[in-house]
Amino acid sequence: MLARYVVRRVVASIPVVFGVTLITFGLLHATSGAFVPGLELNPNLRPEDIIRIRNNLGLNDPLPVQYWHWISGLLHGDFGRSLVDGSPVLRHISDRLPNTIELTITAILLGILISIPLGVVGALRRGSVIDNFFTFLSVAGVSIPSFWLALLLILLFSVSFHAWGLPWLPSGGAESAFGGGDPIDRITHLILPATCLAFVYIAIWSRFTRSSMLEVLSQDYVRTARAKGMSERRVTYLHALRNSLVPLVTLIGLELPGLVSGGAIIEIVFSWPGVGRLALERALQYDYTMVLGLTTFVALLVVVGNLLADVIYALLDPRIRYA
Amino acid sequence: MADHLLEVQDLHTVFPTKDGVVKAVDGVSFHLDPGETLGIVGESGSGKSVTVLSVMRLLQRPGRIASGRILYKGRDLAKASDPEMQEIRGEEIAMIFQDPMTSMNPVFKTGWQVGEPLRLHKNFDAKKALKEAVGFLHKVGIPEADKRADQYPHEFSGGMRQRAMIAMGLSTGPNVLIADEPTTALDVTIQAQILDLLRKVNHDFGTATILITHNLGVVAGMCERVMVMYAGKVAEQGPTEDVFANPKHPYTWSLLRSIPRLDAQEHEPLRAIEGLPPDLINPPTGCPFHPRCPFRIDRCIREMPPLEPVGPTQLATCWVTQAGRDLNEAAS
Structure with missing residues (x-):
């Protein structure tokens, strides 16, 4: 049953991916500007050179033909080449992706591990001092801009701690330039950006867990569970929690594209060599093929994230599988 | 016991x-x-x-x-x-x-x-x-x-x-x-x-x-036995047969009378209990059923009757029946 469900979901997502490529391609070609940055301004090129270069790049072909070249390349796993440095787009992505995954997965795990207990405690002790404190933290987490929080964290843990002679954390990069790269070194670099990124997740997810848990705790089957004579702990963590996690899974699944988009600001503040920073740098350089490739890649992540969420959803709630 | x-x-x-x-x-x-x-x-x-x-x-x-x-x-x-x-x-x-x-x-x-x-x-x-x-x-x-x-x-x-x-x-x-x-x-x-x-x-x-x-x-x-409740209180309890045959609380009596009968005359109106259930925050004085009770006496408005034996097998909280009156007779 579950396998059939997954296959059905995968097949259903194919048109979505196709539509996304069409829209991305269309939008980028609708924006004004030369498709090859700075070509017209280069004094060493004659007009016929420019025409020749554009012809070589296929930019004078009709749009459908260009789209066909691009999409057939995509189907073969070829995202094209960067217009800035001529190297394959896919290689840029695969160079940067591990860093981004490292950062985001750490942040997501931190978020899950902290937000769920916070939400559960908040629900169980609704209205208490501790619940109000968590509420305050959540509002703060959502309201504080992450770049500002990032700068403050750097100021405190990197600059001030260094000045006070305390053990300090690096302010940027994924590893030390000299002699870095061992796991300890990478972890120390990871702490600040991951915390910063996780802070927002914790703020949102803990609220979500709390309200979802409150709703589940008032359900009849929770009363049934109590009537069976189990401990309150078992009622909460076995019978109630699993039900309350179902909607949270969707929310977390939707964070997967945040690999690139949401983390971009943090990647920039902490000079983290990830995909988000790559996307921003290249967008500023008018590297169209790169932006096209990255956007398509993010779209794929959205689809995969949703798919993953749906599968976990079905694993948690048997009613979904047959719907 | x-x-x-x-x-x-x-x-x-x-x-x-x-x-x-x-x-x-x-x-x-x-x-x-x-x-x-x-x-x-x-x-x-x-x-x-x-x-x-x-x-x-x-x-x-x-x-x-x-x-x-x-x-x-x-x-x-x-x-x-x-x-x-x-x-x-x-x-x-x-x-x-x-x-x-x-x-x-x-x-x-x-x-x-x-x-x-x-x-x-x-x-x-x-x-x-x-x-x-x-x-x-x-x-x-x-x-x-x-x-x-x-x-x-x-x-x-x-x-x-x-x-x-x-x-x-x-x-x-x-x-x-x-x-x-x-x-x-x-x-x-x-x-x-x-x-x-x-x-x-x-x-x-x-x-x-x-x-x-x-x-x-x-x-x-x-x-085998039944307990009738009204407004958080016991109205009456006893063996089911006795309670149904001879209710000792006006609420039970009204409830039993309000059951629609298959052999009723055509167009005979359903007999509902008049009035509304009481407010449990500010219940009526005395017996909570007194505003709706057809057998009410003055004492009902002032004092809540205790749950006491009425007849050989039943218990009821009602001044009227505790004083020895039979509800079926009183109604007719």
Whole structure:
């Protein structure tokens, strides 16, 4: 049953991916500007050179033909080449992706591990001092801009701690330039950006867990569970929690594209060599093929994230599988 | 009278709210003997469910037991600790609820849920508990019980779920089974099947049963004794036959009179009880039924009558009948 469900979901997502490529391609070609940055301004090129270069790049072909070249390349796993440095787009992505995954997965795990207990405690002790404190933290987490929080964290843990002679954390990069790269070194670099990124997740997810848990705790089957004579702990963590996690899974699944988009600001503040920073740098350089490739890649992540969420959803709630 | 299986004495359960304290259960006393079936009848809000939820100590916050004793085998459950109550619930006293569609956890398989009390109370391992659960599902009349045990609750119909709930309650062999309106959410034909099953359970397993219902017909067919509740108080209790033949409280009398009859004259109006149920925050003075009572005397407005024997077998809280008047005669 579950396998059939997954296959059905995968097949259903194919048109979505196709539509996304069409829209991305269309939008980028609708924006004004030369498709090859700075070509017209280069004094060493004659007009016929420019025409020749554009012809070589296929930019004078009709749009459908260009789209066909691009999409057939995509189907073969070829995202094209960067217009800035001529190297394959896919290689840029695969160079940067591990860093981004490292950062985001750490942040997501931190978020899950902290937000769920916070939400559960908040629900169980609704209205208490501790619940109000968590509420305050959540509002703060959502309201504080992450770049500002990032700068403050750097100021405190990197600059001030260094000045006070305390053990300090690096302010940027994924590893030390000299002699870095061992796991300890990478972890120390990871702490600040991951915390910063996780802070927002914790703020949102803990609220979500709390309200979802409150709703589940008032359900009849929770009363049934109590009537069976189990401990309150078992009622909460076995019978109630699993039900309350179902909607949270969707929310977390939707964070997967945040690999690139949401983390971009943090990647920039902490000079983290990830995909988000790559996307921003290249967008500023008018590297169209790169932006096209990255956007398509993010779209794929959205689809995969949703798919993953749906599968976990079905694993948690048997009613979904047959719907 | 220490040999009652369960004896509730002067139970008061309150719900503090913004508008004031709701006295949901206000001085209720009753008892249950081994193997017998007691019906609790009353309209919505009369405190039937809150009474049994108090016995199980499963009140939703902010509800709490204000005073009274709940003696089970001589132990006072009103004062029992949480771990003590966890031992009692599901093992000594089991409970099934009104709506079988929402009373089972949607994310666990039925057999697992039915076997859970066995794992909790009898230390069965998962395999043994499941085997036993399948046995009980079979006993409550679920066909292909071994396959059904492997299904989730949403794959069951309402009647089948209520059967599964009963199997869940019975699996540990409890002394008391509390059924809180077990058939209200079901089709009429299924209702009859579930009531049959409850009767069979009571007969075969000797489980004392408290059946809460607002259906007087169900009580007539199922229960040896009946307790009628009104506004959180006991109106009347006694053997079902006697109460039905000769009600000793005007509320019971009105209830019985309001049942539509098949042999009624055409276009004869239904006889409803005049007035509205009382406000439980500011109940009427004296007897809470007095504003609606056709037999009211002055004393009813001033003083609440105690629960006292009226006739050889019944107890009632009514000045009129306690003074020796017969309601059927008085009405005619």
